[in-house]
Amino acid sequence: MALSLTSCGGSEGGRSEPEKLRIGLLLPEDQAARYEKFDRPLIEKEIARLTFGKAEVVYANAKQNAATQNAQVDTMISGKVDALIIGAVDSKAIAGAVKRAKDAGIPVVAYDRLAEGPIDAYTSFDNEDVGKIQGNALLEAVGNKTAKDGRIIMMNGSVTDPNAALFKSGAHSVLDGKVNIGKEYDTVEWKPQNANTNMTAALSAIGKDKVVGVYSANDGMAGGIIAALKAAGVSPLPPVTGQDAELAGVQRIVTGEQFMTVYKPYGPEANAAAELAIALAEGARIDELINQLVDSPTTENVPSILLPGISVTRANLRATVVLDGVYTTDEICTHALRPACEELGL
Numbered sequence: 001m002a003l004s005l006t007s008c009g010g011s012e013g014g015r016s017e018p019e020k021l022r023i024g025l026l027l028p029e030d031q032a033a034r035y036e037k038f039d040r041p042l043i044e045k046e047i048a049r050l051t052f053g054k055a056e057v058v059y060a061n062a063k064q065n066a067a068t069q070n071a072q073v074d075t076m077i078s079g080k081v082d083a084l085i086i087g088a089v090d091s092k093a094i095a096g097a098v099k100r101a102k103d104a105g106i107p108v109v110a111y112d113r114l115a116e117g118p119i120d121a122y123t124s125f126d127n128e129d130v131g132k133i134q135g136n137a138l139l140e141a142v143g144n145k146t147a148k149d150g151r152i153i154m155m156n157g158s159v160t161d162p163n164a165a166l167f168k169s170g171a172h173s174v175l176d177g178k179v180n181i182g183k184e185y186d187t188v189e190w191k192p193q194n195a196n197t198n199m200t201a202a203l204s205a206i207g208k209d210k211v212v213g214v215y216s217a218n219d220g221m222a223g224g225i226i227a228a229l230k231a232a233g234v235s236p237l238p239p240v241t242g243q244d245a246e247l248a249g250v251q252r253i254v255t256g257e258q259f260m261t262v263y264k265p266y267g268p269e270a271n272a273a274a275e276l277a278i279a280l281a282e283g284a285r286i287d288e289l290i291n292q293l294v295d296s297p298t299t300e301n302v303p304s305i306l307l308p309g310i311s312v313t314r315a316n317l318r319a320t321v322v323l324d325g326v327y328t329t330d331e332i333c334t335h336a337l338r339p340a341c342e343e344l345g346l
Contacts (some may be wrong), residue, residue, distance in 0.1 A: 021055040022107075023047055023075035023277050024084040028113070029064040031190055032220055033246050034266065035087070036061070038326075039112070042270035043085065057157050064189050066090035066160070073097035077104045082106045082281035085273050088115040090160040095298060107280035111273045114162045116298040121290070123272040123305040125264045127163045130309045133171020134215060134241040137260045137311050138171075139178060142213040150212030151182030153202045155195050155225060157217040159186045159258050162296075167217045167243070173217070182206045187217075190223030199228035208232050214240045219249030231240035240286050245312060245321050250332055253314055254340045262309040263320050272305040314344055322346070 013343045025043055027035045044057045050078035058081055062069035066089045076084055077100060084101055088094040091113055098108050098117025107120040114122055138152070152175065157164030164186070175181070183202040188194045195216065203211065211234070216222040219242040229237055239259035242249045274290070286303055293301040312320050321327055333341035 021051060021083070021278065021281050022079070022080075022081045023055055023057050023274075023281065024073075025057050025059045026069060026086045027059075027061050027073050028069070028074070028089040029110075030061055031192075032218065033248075036243050038266040039087070039270055040332045042266055043274050046271045047262055047278065048276035050274060055278070062089045064089055064092040069094060070097045073101060073208035077101055077106060081106060083277040085111045085277050086115055087111040087222050088113045090161045091115050091296075093160070103188060105337070107277075109273055109276045109280065110296075110302075112163070112269065114121075114294065114296050114302075116296055118299055119296070119302055121276040121286060121303045121305075122294055123269055123276060124163070124307070125269065125309050126306045127166035128173075130243060130262050130264070131167035131172075132174050133170075133218075133262055133309055133311045134167070134217070134243065135171040135174030137178040137238060137313070138175060138213050138215055139194075141259050142179070146212050147181065148178075150180070151181045151206050151210045151279075152213045152215060153199065153206075153211055153225075154181055154184040154215045155198060155217060155221050156184065156186050156215075158188060158190050161190070164190075164217060171215055171217075172220075179213075182210065187221055190218065190220060191222045194224070195221035196224035196228045199225045200232070203228065203232045203234070208234045211238055213238045216241050216243075217259055218243040219246040219258070220244075221273065222252070222261075223248055226257050227253065243309075244328060247327055247331060250312075250317065250321055250327060251334070251337060253312065253317065253330060254337055254344060254346070256314070256340070260311055260313045263312045263326075264307070264309045265324060268307050269305075272307075276305070317344060317346060 060072040069089045092117045095117035102118045110119045110122040156168045185198040222242040242261035245261050245263040249261045290303040292304045296306040329346045
């Protein structure tokens, strides 16, 4: 996507040097590696590129605390930022802070998660489709007959994250009627240790020999789930899904411990957030940037940019996360993983 804006005094075909903008960037947590490793630096880099290095990014991470994030918004308002990019910890709890920003004349871009309140724009992935990708991969891995005879465990994300509900809905649209769901959990705060506890309870309730597959909404939880399966002596491991293409998840795919992940190219999402924030800060139109209108529980027809996810298995690791430069083969292929990497041509 290319942002085509002209500031005051600009000329046709390019931007004059803009006045210094201050863009607030609030990310939700550091449990998933993606926010600090990918999202933050990518957004900062794109904002610098679009403003010729003349913009300041004011950053804060709420570390999964909704009250902290609300206070961070108030600090940004007091600091008179020109626009806010918010990855909400809790989509409902942030609504009041979004309204305070709006009342102060500060436009808000909801990032990755659809925040409530009077947001001006939203960018994320097509999250229901992500759930469908995960569900289809799991169904393919276990096979219809096996799925009917055994039990699937569903480990959804946190109820405070609206994306989790969309992943869950997409997965159910594929799995319902084709598998027996033995246990299903909404995992508090997406924490791997909570997923581990839930999986241990599921194995105890159902019996480890009856679990034929596990729907895990992301890679962090997949790690906790697989640890619980190993601790219970489950062998071979059933297929386990994931999301975010975290390095640990990719390495588990290499070894065969995790079946798949959903790779969401963070560059386009970060670029979209940067473009939207700068456009809104400068009072420019964003019509040509958006590709959908999305309704939140509080705001209809939110201008949005939604992007597709990609299923990653052992078969296409090289063609996705390696080819795109997310990880080098040296990062993936530690000494212990070299035999498995060689099998995959890595």
